[in-house]
Amino acid sequence: MLYGNQNVRAALSRMAEGKRLAQCILFYGDTGLGKKTLAGWFASRLLCTEPDAPCGSCKNCRTIQQRVHPDVTWVPHSGKLGGFSVETVRAICADAVIAPNSGARKVYIFDDCDKMDVRAQNILLKIIEEPPAFAYFIFTAAARQALLPTILSRLVPFGLSQCTEEETMQALAAQGFSPEDVQEAVGCFHGNIGQCRGYLEDETVRRLVALTKEAVHCIISKREYDLLGVFYRIGSDRAQAARLIEMLGQVFRDGMALRLGQDLPCTGCDREGALALAGKLSLADGQRYHQCIGKAYAAVSANVNVQLILSALCAELMAGR
Numbered sequence: 395m396l397y398g399n400q401n402v403r404a405a406l407s408r409m410a411e412g413k414r415l416a417q418c419i420l421f422y423g424d425t426g427l428g429k430k431t432l433a434g435w436f437a438s439r440l441l442c443t444e445p446d447a448p449c450g451s452c453k454n455c456r457t458i459q460q461r462v463h464p465d466v467t468w469v470p471h472s473g474k475l476g477g478f479s480v481e482t483v484r485a486i487c488a489d490a491v492i493a494p495n496s497g498a499r500k501v502y503i504f505d506d507c508d509k510m511d512v513r514a515q516n517i518l519l520k521i522i523e524e525p526p527a528f529a530y531f532i533f534t535a536a537a538r539q540a541l542l543p544t545i546l547s548r549l550v551p552f553g554l555s556q557c558t559e560e561e562t563m564q565a566l567a568a569q570g571f572s573p574e575d576v577q578e579a580v581g582c583f584h585g586n587i588g589q590c591r592g593y594l595e596d597e598t599v600r601r602l603v604a605l606t607k608e609a610v611h612c613i614i615s616k617r618e619y620d621l622l623g624v625f626y627r628i629g630s631d632r633a634q635a636a637r638l639i640e641m642l643g644q645v646f647r648d649g650m651a652l653r654l655g656q657d658l659p660c661t662g663c664d665r666e667g668a669l670a671l672a673g674k675l676s677l678a679d680g681q682r683y684h685q686c687i688g689k690a691y692a693a694v695s696a697n698v699n700v701q702l703i704l705s706a707l708c709a710e711l712m713a714g715r
């Protein structure tokens with residue numbers, strides 16, 4: 395059972411039924427929105443020969459789901475950054491000109507292309523400029539900009555969006571999570587099924603949500619040293635610091651939206667905190683927070699010392715309050 399992005403699936407189905415089926419497709423959007431699930435679904439749509447394709451139960455569908463179908467390749471990542479090596483991409487280009495093993499089509503899935511380097515992309519360009527008639531290429535990335543303009547111009551892009559909160563609750567309940575847990579997860583990560591599941595399954599995510607909420611409280615009640623203490627608990631973990639800063643930024647954005655009376659659904663993990671911020675923030679505060687959080691996020695993505703960034707962020711968030 396697939397949840398959400400019905401419009402994208404409908405468009406893909408129409409495309410698959412028509413005569414002009416694009417051979418290179420990109421799914422992009424935040425982590426957790428189901429890009430890989432949709433890539434697998436579309437591979438099944440292309441290879442399932444049942445009338446109600448993808449039927450989900452024929453041999454093609456089942457082996458695609460298990461990732462063992464001989465004509466569907468999930469291209470392996472390599473290197474510390476999780477990109478694709480030049481050798482891997484060359485091997486895929488060579489393989490893509492060989493006729494399918496069992497069916498009429500071959501599918502190559504390059505997932506998480508955000509760290510794919512320019513060399514690998516340039517090698518790939520040759521094959522996606524003129525792919526053999528049976529070859530299909532599916533890419534997934536958080537942002538379209540991860541790919542070179544020359545590559546992008548060959549792809550049909552589909553942006554994925556969040557599910558409704560009801561769909562998310564149904565999806566999580568179907569996976570066996572309790573109603574209380576589901577409620578809590580959806581309160582933090584709304585219609586992003588993958589991130590809700592992350593919250594339910596990964597203690598680190600729950601800890602980061604708790605730290606974010608605590609940080610918001612410290613800021614509201616102007617407790618600078620307590621805020622430093624919250625940040626200190628991140629240690630030197632760059633990925634966790636980036637996530638904390640990102641989640642803090644979302645709560646501020648929600649706070650500003652509420653302050654401006656915009657009736658938008660919350661994007662962050664702390665609606666109560668956002669409401670409290672909305673009651674206290676001036677527009678100038680909001681703008682300043684937005685800037686210093688953006689700066690801290692950029693620094694943490696570069697190689698600056700994590701605790702230095704967080705201390706500086708703490709000072710800036712407290713300045714003038």
Ligand SMILES: [Zn+2]
Pocket residue numbers: 442443444447448449450451452453454455456
């Ligand atoms: Zn099938």
